[in-house]
Amino acid sequence: KQEVTQIPAALSVPEGENLVLNCSFTDSAIYNLQWFRQDPGKGLTSLLLIQSSQREQTSGRLNASLDKSSGRSTLYIAASQPGDSATYLCAVEETSYDKVIFGPGTSLSVIP
Amino acid sequence: EAQVTQNPRYLITVTGKKLTVTCSQNMNHEYMSWYRQDPGLGLRQIYYSMNVEVTDKGDVPEGYKVSRKEKRNFPLILESPSPNQTSLYFCASSSTGPPSDEQYFGPGTRLTVT
Numbered sequence: 001k002q003e004v005t006q007i008p009a010a011l012s013v014p015e016g017e018n019l020v021l022n023c024s025f026t027d028s029a030i031y032n033l034q035w036f037r038q039d040p041g042k043g044l045t046s047l048l049l050i051q052s053s054q055r056e057q058t059s060g061r062l063n064a065s066l067d068k069s070s071g072r073s074t075l076y077i078a079a080s081q082p083g084d085s086a087t088y089l090c091a092v093e094e095t096s097y098d099k100v101i102f103g104p105g106t107s108l109s110v111i112p
Numbered sequence: 113e114a115q116v117t118q119n120p121r122y123l124i125t126v127t128g129k130k131l132t133v134t135c136s137q138n139m140n141h142e143y144m145s146w147y148r149q150d151p152g153l154g155l156r157q158i159y160y161s162m163n164v165e166v167t168d169k170g171d172v173p174e175g176y177k178v179s180r181k182e183k184r185n186f187p188l189i190l191e192s193p194s195p196n197q198t199s200l201y202f203c204a205s206s207s208t209g210p211p212s213d214e215q216y217f218g219p220g221t222r223l224t225v226t
Contacts, residue, residue: 034214034215036217041220042219042220043116043202043217043218043219043220044202044204044215044217045217046214046215046216046217049214089154089155091155091215099157099160099170099171100145100157100160100215101157101171102147102154102155102156103154104152104153104154105154
């Protein structure tokens with residue numbers, strides 16, 4: 001059964017730092033991996049979607065990589081800002097059952 | 113504006129009283145899905161639908177029903193709610209569903225069952 005984990009569970013950094021969030025999954029049979037952002041009391045906003053055949057995707061200060069064989073993805077945030085404070089979740093779409101499995105999230109706090 | 117809407121946003125109810133949470137999307141998406149989010153357990157998929165009249169169970173379907181009579185709507189039905197269904201619920205949609213498409217999420221419905 002697919003399991004998705006995220007490390008660290010929480011992270012606090014000063015403004016301006018570059019940071020890396022990690023996502024691991026146990027079954028490499030995935031269609032894609034998606035990174036989301038969730039603000040307190042709000043829904044989820046899609047940040048980046050990486051297809052299984054891709055290695056990375058970039059959007060502004062965000063860069064996500066995917067290594068399917070090792071079951072890992074990283075989300076790199078450059079020059080962090082207080083507005084980046086949120087919970088970041090990764091999710092994989094399985095090929096076997098068309099299901100989406102989420103990780104537990106990393107709570108990020110960027111201190112001004 | 114492209115969006116996924118859910119109603120109600122907040123609901124407090126009692127055990128056993130049937131309720132429906134509506135979900136609607138205006139993007140002509142084929143794939144729709146329901147999730148629940150619980151502290152320590154993260155987001156878990158309840159049901160999903162690949163298209164009209166096509167639904168399937170996710171990881172935690174017990175106690176829930178869905179229907180997909182029209183493309184834009186995907187209501188979540190709790191026939192006899194119980195306290196363990198107290199949770200934050202999200203509806204999502206995507207253009208073609210798996211594989212390879214970005215999901216859009218609604219704002220969430222916070223349900224409390226007493």
